[in-house]
Each structure stands twice: as structure tokens, then as C-alpha cells.
Amino acid sequence: MNEEHKIDADELISLYLDGQATQRQKTELKRLMVHDAALLDRFKALKRQTAVLNALPVETAPAGLLDEIRSEMERKMILNNFADNTKISAATTHLFARRLMASAAMVLLPLGLLALVVFQIVKRPSGGLVDYEPIGGFAAQGDPSAGTDTASVGLVDELPFNGVLVLKTDEYSSVNTTVKQAIDKQGLMAQAFPERTVNVTRFYITAPPKKVAGLMDSLAAVRSQCRGVALQVPGPEDGAMTEIVDPQAKQIAALLFEDSPQLYRRLATRYAEANQKGDSVFAKNEGDPELDETGYPAPSIPTLAGNYDVQDRTVQLTIQVERITEE
Amino acid sequence: MEIFHKHKDNISLDDETLVRQCQHGDPEAMSCLIVKYQDRIYNTILKICTNRDDAAELTQDTFVKVLESIHTFRGKSSFYTWLFRVAVNLTLNHCRRRFKLSPVSLDATNENLEKQRERLGSILADSEKNDPARIVQQKELLQRVIDSIGQLQEEYRTILVLRDIEQMSYEEIAQVLDIELGTVKSRLSRARMALRDLLETVLT
Numbered sequence: 001m002n003e004e005h006k007i008d009a010d011e012l013i014s015l016y017l018d019g020q021a022t023q024r025q026k027t028e029l030k031r032l033m034v035h036d037a038a039l040l041d042r043f044k045a046l047k048r049q050t051a052v053l054n055a056l057p058v059e060t061a062p063a064g065l066l067d068e069i070r071s072e073m074e075r076k077m078i079l080n081n082f083a084d085n086t087k088i089s090a091a092t093t094h095l096f097a098r099r100l101m102a103s104a105a106m107v108l109l110p111l112g113l114l115a116l117v118v119f120q121i122v123k124r125p126s127g128g129l130v131d132y133e134p135i136g137g138f139a140a141q142g143d144p145s146a147g148t149d150t151a152s153v154g155l156v157d158e159l160p161f162n163g164v165l166v167l168k169t170d171e172y173s174s175v176n177t178t179v180k181q182a183i184d185k186q187g188l189m190a191q192a193f194p195e196r197t198v199n200v201t202r203f204y205i206t207a208p209p210k211k212v213a214g215l216m217d218s219l220a221a222v223r224s225q226c227r228g229v230a231l232q233v234p235g236p237e238d239g240a241m242t243e244i245v246d247p248q249a250k251q252i253a254a255l256l257f258e259d260s261p262q263l264y265r266r267l268a269t270r271y272a273e274a275n276q277k278g279d280s281v282f283a284k285n286e287g288d289p290e291l292d293e294t295g296y297p298a299p300s301i302p303t304l305a306g307n308y309d310v311q312d313r314t315v316q317l318t319i320q321v322e323r324i325t326e327e
Numbered sequence: 328m329e330i331f332h333k334h335k336d337n338i339s340l341d342d343e344t345l346v347r348q349c350q351h352g353d354p355e356a357m358s359c360l361i362v363k364y365q366d367r368i369y370n371t372i373l374k375i376c377t378n379r380d381d382a383a384e385l386t387q388d389t390f391v392k393v394l395e396s397i398h399t400f401r402g403k404s405s406f407y408t409w410l411f412r413v414a415v416n417l418t419l420n421h422c423r424r425r426f427k428l429s430p431v432s433l434d435a436t437n438e439n440l441e442k443q444r445e446r447l448g449s450i451l452a453d454s455e456k457n458d459p460a461r462i463v464q465q466k467e468l469l470q471r472v473i474d475s476i477g478q479l480q481e482e483y484r485t486i487l488v489l490r491d492i493e494q495m496s497y498e499e500i501a502q503v504l505d506i507e508l509g510t511v512k513s514r515l516s517r518a519r520m521a522l523r524d525l526l527e528t529v530l531t
């Protein structure tokens with residue numbers, strides 16, 4: 001039997017098994033099988049194979065899939081609405097700016113003409129201008145500090161907290177879902193921007209500390225699904241990161257609400273060291289001036305920039321879910 | 328914001344009606360379409376990509392993508408084939424990315440295939456004796472078949488799953504994979520032969 005014949009015969013078998021063969025093809029196949037035992041064997045094997053494939057169990061979709069799709073759709077709808085509103089706002093702003101410029105031009109043009117007339121009147125015949133003493137003489141005094149004193153102290157919108165919560169798990173999909181639901185529950189979907197790859201998902205969140213603290217509480221249950229939990233925050237040296245292994249909710253809360261960058265870094269370092277040793281940082285420690293009787297750090301001295309309610313400010317948190325792959 | 332409600336009674340509505348309702352922003356219709364097809368989509372994706380976590384995420388991505396762009400659906404093909412076309416494309420793209428990230432050693436694969444053939448042969452021999460452990464062995468046989476499907480080339484695996492597991496017609500497969508009807512026939516035949524080669528000791 002040549003190769004071409006074999007290929008045709010196999011296709012005939014396939015068509016026959018699917019009920020797609022014509023009467024003529026059926027007859028042809030039967031004729032071939034009578035004279036070719038190998039073809040008959042292939043027919044039997046493929047027939048059984050098809051029966052086995054048809055008997056494979058149907059896997060059902062995981063529970064909660066509908067809810068996950070709903071959450072994702074809602075998040076996208078919110079983002080789209082936000083984008084639409086932004087477009088409208090930009091268009092309105094642009095129109096307003098054009099009208100303002102037109103109004104300004106209508107006012108300034110006559111003023112400019114008037115200024116030109118005045119200039120021509122006061123202009124000396126020699127070409128110079130009339131000398132006037134400056135009132136008060138401020139410009140003439142040439143104060144070297146002029147200009148630097150006017151630099152205002154701008155309000156700082158963000159608290160020092162800028163951390164990455166790393167969740168290492170072999171239940172990647174489930175943990176991702178729980179994190180998404182927790183973010184949704186806190187109403188932070190619009191502020192959380194996920195970035196997903198095959199093995200790592202990151203949720204970038206910028207929100208007030210109270211909201212982020214609530215999110216941390218919602219994520220307490222997810223720890224049991226993780227093989228490793230760590231909080232990475234900027235360390236005392238520029239560029240270095242401090243890793244707090246298995247951070248406690250109170251520790252995270254203390255860092256979230258901390259106003260002073262110096263105390264924030266000291267606390268982070270202390271938590272990292274304590275957790276590494278397995279000590280409880282929140283145990284009563286009378287000699288520690290930075291912890292009050294509740295175990296929370298004592299409030300730091302308000303700074304000029306931070307002399308208002310921290311609830312009005314924001315922190316940045318990245319939740320990074322990492323898939324642990326089997327070796 | 329509540330945009331979905333489970334009204335399983337509406338699942339009996341035909342796809343055309345549900346799609347039209349979705350295009351008018353009816354969240355109940357969206358919910359019905361998801362409930363109606365989620366198991367079939369998940370099962371198909373799982374058989375192609377062979378990983379449960381990935382299959383769950385790809386199923387979710389498929390429905391989100393389809394529902395997001397449902398206003399562009401003009402009904403040139405059926406909703407069913409459109410949905411599966413999106414699912415298959417997402418899955419194949421995912422498989423290609425995954426393969427690039429973690430290429431499999433061909434030597435290791437061949438060794439596994441040899442072991443698998445030997446194992447299948449012994450399972451079949453035992454199962455024909457009708458001994459008490461036969462049910463367990465049959466389950467193992469099915470798992471081996473699933474594993475063998477996973478060893479097939481991507482295009483063979485896909486067409487085999489669509490035909491022999493999802494039970495699609497040749498015309499539907501042609502629409503989902505965007506290939507000619509003749510190509511469906513020849514590729515399906517080659518796919519079946521390739522699987523038969525992997526399961527040779529069991530099925531002859």
C-alpha cells in the first residue's frame with residue numbers, strides 16, 4: 001500500500017466514524033478493509049479511541065466563576081466611566097480656556113493700544129524714558145535673599161508608606177480572586193490597577209491609609225493559602241528595601257498611619273528584625289518610648305507638612321501574588 | 328453595584344435572544360450566557376491547556392472579552408462558535424507564551440511517552456481480566472488518554488478536543504479555527520492517527 005493510499009484510507013475511517021462518509025466512501029472503505037488487515041486494525045483502534053474520548057468526564061467550571069466575571073466587568077465599567085468623564089472634563093476645560101483667552105484678548109488689545117499711546121506721550125525726544133524713583137526702593141536694594149523666601153512649603157499628599165506585600169502561593173488563581181474580591185469590598189477597584197503575567201500578579205493601589213488597613217484585615221484569611229507572606233518597604237538607606245517576614249496586621253497598620261519618615265523607617269527595621277527572630281514587637285515594653293500602652297507606636301511630632309489629618313493623605317501599596325511552581 | 332442576577336430559567340432562551348438582550352445592556356442575559364456555557368468552555372480550555380488554574384483564568388478572560396465586545400457581534404456566525412473562537416484563540420496564545428517561558432526537553436518527553444506506552448499496555452492487559460480493580464484502572468486509563476492528548480501538537484490537540492470532546496460539527500470547527508472544511512477533515516484524521524500512535528499498545 002503506498003503512502004497516498006494510506007492517507008486517503010485514514011481520512012475515510014475518520015469520516016466514517018463521524019458519520020460524514022457518503023455511501024460510496026463507505027463501500028470503498030469496506031472494500032479496502034477486506035483486503036488490508038492493517039487498515040482493519042487501525043479502524044478498530046480508532047473506533048475504540050473515539051469511544052474513550054467520548055467517555056472522558058466533563059470538568060465543571062470552578063464555583064464562583066460567575067462572581068469573578070461580574071467583578072471584572074464592574075471594574076472595567078468603572079474604569080471606562082472614569083475615562084469617559086475624564087474626556088468630558090478635558091473637553092470642557094479646553095473650551096473654557098479658549099473662551100478665557102478670547103475674553104483676555106478683547107480686554108488686553110485696547111489696553112495695549114492705550115499703553116502705546118501713553119508710551120509715545122512720555123517718551124523723551126532723545127529716545128530715553130522719563131526717570132522715576134522706585135517707590136520704597138525695593139528693587140534698588142537688591143536683597144540677595146529675594147526669591148528664595150518666597151518658596152512656599154508645599155503640602156505633602158502622601159504618607160511615607162510605600163510597600164509591596166508579597167504573597168507566595170501554590171493556589172495562584174484562588175488567591176488572586178480573593179485579593180480582587182477584598183479590593184472590591186473596600187471599594188478600591190478604581191484605584192487598583194492589576195498587572196498580570198503567568199506567574200505573578202501585581203495590584204497597584206493608591207488610597208487613604210484607613211482603606212488600605214481595611215484591605216489588610218480583609219486579606220487575613222488569605223494567609224492560610226500562602227506559603228510565604230512578606231512586606232517590603234524602603235529601608236533606612238536609599239535604594240535598599242527592608243523585608244518584614246510574616247507581618248502582623250498591627251505592624252502594617254502602624255506603618256500605614258505613621259507620619260514621620262524617620263520613625264517610619266525605624267519601625268520597619270525593628271519589625272523586620274523582631275519577626276526574623278520570632279519576637280512579638282507588640283508585647284508590653286515599658287522602656288520603649290515609641291510604643292504606647294496599646295502597643296501601637298506613639299504619635300510622632302507633627303511636621304509642618306504633616307500637620308493635618310493623615311486620613312486625608314494617601315499611601316501606596318503593591319500586592320504581589322507569586323505562583324509557586326512545583327519543581 | 329449589582330449588574331448580574333442568576334435567573335437560570337432564562338437559560339432556555341435561545342442564544343440569539345440572549346445576545347440581543349445583552350446588546351441592550353441586560354445583565355440578566357449576560358449572566359444566563361455565562362451559566363449556560365461556562366462548563367463547556369472551561370472543559371475545552373482545560374483539555375487544551377492542561378492546567379486547572381490557567382483554565383479557570385482563561386475561561387474568565389473569555390467571557391469578559393466576549394461580553395465587552397458583544398455590541399460588535401453581528402450574527403454572521405453563531406454566538407456559540409464566536410464564543411469558542413475567542414476561547415480557543417486566548418488559550419492557544421497562552422500556551423505559546425507558556426511554552427516560550429518553559430520549553431520542555433524533547434528527550435524527557437520521549438522518555439515519558441515510552442513509559443506511558445508500557446504502563447497503558449499493562450493496564451489494558453489487567454482490565455481485560457475483569458478483576459476487582461478494573462474501575463480504578465479504567466480511571467487511570469482515562470487519565471492517561473488525557474495526558475496523551477496533552478502530548479499532541481497544538482493544532483492536533485485543539486481539533487481533537489473540539490470534535491471528539493466538545494462534539495462540534497465539521498462546519499462549526501471550520502468557523503472556530505477559521506480553516507477550510509477540507510482542512511478540518513485532513514487535520515482531524517492526522518490528529519486521530521497521532522493520538523493512536525501514542526496509545527498504540529492500548530487501542531490495538
